[in-house]
Structure formats: structure tokens, C-alpha cells
Amino acid sequence: xxxxxxxxxxxxxxxxxxxxxxxxxxxxxxxxxxxxxxxxxxxxxxxxxxxxxxxxxxxxxxxxxxxxxxxxxxxxxxxxxxxxxxxxxxxxxxxxxxxxxxxxxxxxxxxxxxx
Amino acid sequence: xxxxxxxxxxxxxxxxxxxxxxxxxxxxxxxxxxxxxxxxxxxxxxxxxxxxxxxxxxxxxxxxxxxxxxxxxxxxxxxxxxxxxxxxxxxxxxxxxxxxxxxxxxxxxxxxxxxxxxxxxxxxxxxxxxxxxxxxxxxxxxxxxxxxxxxxxxxxxxxxxxxxxxxxxxxxxxxxxxxxxxxxxxxxxxxxxxxxxxxxxxxxxxxxxxxxxxxxxxxxxxxxxxxxxxxxxxxxxxxxxxxxxxxxxxxxxxxxxxxxxxxxxxxxxxxxxxxxxxxxxxxxxxxxxxxxxxxxxxxxxxxxxxxxxxxxxxxxxxxxxxxxxxxxxxxxxxxxxxxxxxxxxxxxxxxxxxxxxxxxx
Numbered sequence: 001x002x003x004x005x006x007x008x009x010x011x012x013x014x015x016x017x018x019x020x021x022x023x024x025x026x027x028x029x030x031x032x033x034x035x036x037x038x039x040x041x042x043x044x045x046x047x048x049x050x051x052x053x054x055x056x057x058x059x060x061x062x063x064x065x066x067x068x069x070x071x072x073x074x075x076x077x078x079x080x081x082x083x084x085x086x087x088x089x090x091x092x093x094x095x096x097x098x099x100x101x102x103x104x105x106x107x108x109x110x111x112x113x114x115x
Numbered sequence: 116x117x118x119x120x121x122x123x124x125x126x127x128x129x130x131x132x133x134x135x136x137x138x139x140x141x142x143x144x145x146x147x148x149x150x151x152x153x154x155x156x157x158x159x160x161x162x163x164x165x166x167x168x169x170x171x172x173x174x175x176x177x178x179x180x181x182x183x184x185x186x187x188x189x190x191x192x193x194x195x196x197x198x199x200x201x202x203x204x205x206x207x208x209x210x211x212x213x214x215x216x217x218x219x220x221x222x223x224x225x226x227x228x229x230x231x232x233x234x235x236x237x238x239x240x241x242x243x244x245x246x247x248x249x250x251x252x253x254x255x256x257x258x259x260x261x262x263x264x265x266x267x268x269x270x271x272x273x274x275x276x277x278x279x280x281x282x283x284x285x286x287x288x289x290x291x292x293x294x295x296x297x298x299x300x301x302x303x304x305x306x307x308x309x310x311x312x313x314x315x316x317x318x319x320x321x322x323x324x325x326x327x328x329x330x331x332x333x334x335x336x337x338x339x340x341x342x343x344x345x346x347x348x349x350x351x352x353x354x355x356x357x358x359x360x361x362x363x364x365x366x367x368x369x370x371x372x373x374x375x376x377x378x379x380x381x382x383x384x385x386x387x388x389x390x391x392x393x394x395x396x397x398x399x400x401x402x403x404x405x406x407x408x409x410x411x412x413x414x415x416x417x418x419x420x421x422x423x424x425x426x427x428x429x430x431x432x433x434x435x436x437x438x439x440x441x442x443x444x445x446x447x448x449x450x451x452x453x454x455x456x457x458x459x460x461x462x463x464x465x466x467x468x469x470x471x472x473x474x475x476x
Contacts, residue, residue: 102267
């Protein structure tokens with residue numbers, strides 16, 4: 001899960017681990033990108049608005065590379081038409097708006113990751 | 116139309132000819148040959164002089180006027196003009212014409228400059244408003260996520276253990292309050308979107324019957340829970356081209372309102388749709404206390420809340436109907452209310468069956 005808000009990542013990872021899922025947290029986009037390159041995950045939960053490097057940058061970098069991830073975008077921002085095009089061209093499978101119901105989040109993760 | 120030049124030449128040409136002709140007539144009819152010759156020469160000189168004078172005056176007056184006309188033409192297309200386009204030629208009227216024209220162009224170009232500046236400022240302000248809106252939207256929604264998440268977590272016995280009754284009560288109170296806050300945040304943000312004309316709508320083929328049924332099925336459980344009799348009246352069976360999500364949003368808002376305002380005894384709500392000319396009218400009727408004519412004028416205003424007969428303060432943001440109106444307008448439709456004190460209330464919104472060209476901002 002890549003999100004600069006530590007409270008959100010803590011809450012979601014607690015919830016996921018209580019449901020027996022392993023969740024790696026990256027509170028900086030750069031760390032998240034490195035994790036994605038080094039490791040393998042069933043799904044990536046990605047925030048869009050982050051300082052320094054944002055979610056769109058990550059989607060773009062992933063697109064340029066040959067690694068493929070199932071991405072769930074989880075954002076509190078309004079997505080402009082232009083940015084929506086960027087997302088459509090990326091590996092994003094689903095877009096969820098914050099605040100999302102955690103049961104819905106879990107269901108979507110299971111769906112996207114084919115668990 | 117006549118040109119000054121031609122008028123002058125016509126007048127002085129005829130006059131010169133008459134003078135010369137008189138001199139000539141005098142010459143051939145007079146007995147004093149010498150005097151006749153002098154008169155002929157004199158009339159000839161006067162005629163030629165008059166023609167030359169006409170030519171000179173014409174140039175002196177008409178050329179500058181033509182120049183002014185030319186500059187006016189140029190100014191009306193480019194709103195730009197050279198500072199001193201007319202050399203001072205000693206004619207008073209022309210001098211004033213030139214000066215006044217210069218003043219006028221000065222004022223006009225200043226006004227245009229100011230207007231452009233104000234326009235630019237307004238555009239900047241609009242841009243900043245939109246940026247502010249998306250910032251506020253992000254900052255308000257983000258903290259809601261962990262709060263709602265932890266409330267849900269705490270309510271899951273199997274994950275974090277069983278809460279004692281007081282703890283559960285506390286969590287339920289927090290949940291209620293935060294859910295209200297969430298609704299308020301959503302309402303404020305959508306009102307802002309409507310105000311900034313940033314609300315987007317989609318167009319797809321929809322079935323009015325399906326819309327009513329969806330709303331009916333969504334609200335039946337809560338109506339049963341509150342003992343409200345929910346009825347359905349479908350007199351329309353027409354497809355329309357509009358935004359189903361936005362229609363559902365408006366319809367749900369109106370039904371939620373009705374649930375708030377039905378009486379305690381025999382509460383009844385009827386929802387439905389009917390045809391009217393080339394429109395489909397969706398409606399929500401209740402048997403509540405009714406709304407006075409005076410209040411009907413205000414209910415679609417932001418933050419307006421009815422408190423007349425019911426005495427209890429409603430929980431809503433007071434934005435619901437303003438949002439409904441904004442959305443219906445955006446869909447090219449009309450929203451309204453029919454009510455009489457003591458005879459219940461009917462809220463309705465009418466949408467055209469044919470596709471309306473909706474402008475997206």
C-alpha cells in the first residue's frame with residue numbers, strides 16, 4: 001500500500017493483517033516504487049496525491065518498465081479528465097474514493113488479486 | 116451619397132462658368148472693344164482663380180476628413196490608433212474633430228485595457244477557487260478514512276474482540292456523528308461543484324421504470340423499519356437519455372427528505388413517474404404537514420430548513436434540495452414542489468424524454 005497518510009496505511013494494514021493478509025506499507029512514493037521493483041505483490045493499493053512523486057508518476061514508471069501489477073487506486077482527490085486518461089492507460093483495475101468502507105476495500109482486493 | 120469635393124467643384128464650377136460666360140457675352144455684345152476685352156480677361160481670371168481656390172479648399176478640408184474616417188475604421192477593428200495622425204492645418208473644426216477623436220480613442224482603449232485586466236483577474240480567481248475546492252475536498256475526506264475504518268474495525272467482534280455495552284454505545288454514537296459529518300462534507304463539496312459549474316453528467320439510455328424500482332427497493336427496508344408505508348405508482352413507461360446516477364441521487368434525496376417529514380400516525384410515501392407531454396415527471400409524495408406557500412419559495416435555497424409545524428430540528432445540512440435543484444438544472448430539467456398545509460407535499464422533477472444537449476464545463 002502506497003499512501004503518504006500514515007494513519008490510513010496503519011488502519012488498512014491492521015485490518016488486512018487481522019484478515020490474514022500480508023500488507024507492506026510505503027509512506028513515500030519512491031519507497032513504494034522500489035518495493036514494487038524488488039518484490040512481488042498480489043495487488044497494489046495506490047494513493048494519487050502525494051508529495052514529491054505522486055501516484056500518476058508511479059503508474060507512468062510502471063508502464064514504462066516491464067513489471068506488471070494489479071493496481072487499486074484509492075484517492076480522496078477529484079480526478080480530472082486528463083488524469084483519467086492516464087489511469088485508463090495504466091495497470092489500474094479499479095478506482096476507489098476515500099473514505100472507502102473497509103469491507104468494500106477487502107472485497108475489491110480479493111476480486112482484483114483473484115484471491 | 117455626395118462627396119464634399121464633388122459638391123464644391125459643382126458649385127464653384129457652375130459659378131465660374133457663369134462669370135466667364137457673362138464676361139464672354141459682354142465681350143461679343145459690347146461696342147467698347149477695349150472694355151469688353153478687359154472684362155473678359157477679368158472674368159477669366161476670376162473663374163480660374165475660383166477653380167484653383169476650390170481645388171485648394173477641397174484638398175485642405177476633405178483630405179483630413181478622409182484621414183479621420185480611415186483612422187476611425189482602423190480603430191474600430193484594432194482599437195489602436197496612432198497618437199497624432201493629423202498634422203495641424205489651421206482649420207478650427209478639423210482641429211476639434213481630431214482632438215475629440217483622440218480623446219475618445221484614449222478613453223475607449225483605457226476601458227478595454229481595464230476590462231481585460233479585470234477579466235484576467237476573474238479567470239485567475241476562478242482557477243484558484245477550483246484549486247482550493249480540490250484541496251479542501253482532499254483534506255476533508257482523508258481524515259474520515261481512518262476514523263470510519265477504525266469504527267468498523269471496533270465493531271467487528273471476530274477481529275478485535277467483544278465490546279461491552281457501554282463501549283458499543285460509545286462507538287455507535289461516534290459512528291452516527293461521523294456518518295453525518297461525512298454526508299455534510301459530501302454535500303458541501305457537491306454544492307461547491309455546482310456553484311463552480313464543475314458538475315459533470317453522463318448521458319445514457321435509461322428506463323424510468325427501472326429508476327423508480329431501484330429507488331423503491333433501496334428505501335423499502337428503511338421504510339419498513341420506521342413503519343412508513345411506501346407506495347409505488349408507475350404511469351410512465353418511457354426511456355429517456357440522461358444520467359442515471361444523478362437521477363438516483365436526486366430521487367434518493369427527495370425520498371430521504373419525505374421520510375423525515377412524514378407524520379407519526381399512518382406515515383405514507385408514494386413515489387413514481389408519469390408522462391407529461393414530452394417529459395417524464397418523477398415524484399415523491401408524502402402525507403406530512405405540508406409546506407406553506409411562503410416556505411415553498413425558500414426551500415430550494417442553501418441552508419434553509421423548515422421548522423414550522425414539526426418543532427424538532429432536522430439533522431440535515433440544509434443543502435439537500437439546493438443540490439437536487441443544481442443537478443436537475445444541469446440535466447436540463449425542472450424541479451418543483453406542490454403542497455398545501457395539512458394536505459401533504461409532492462416534490463417532483465421533470466426531465467425531457469429527448470436527449471438534451473448538456474454542456475459540460
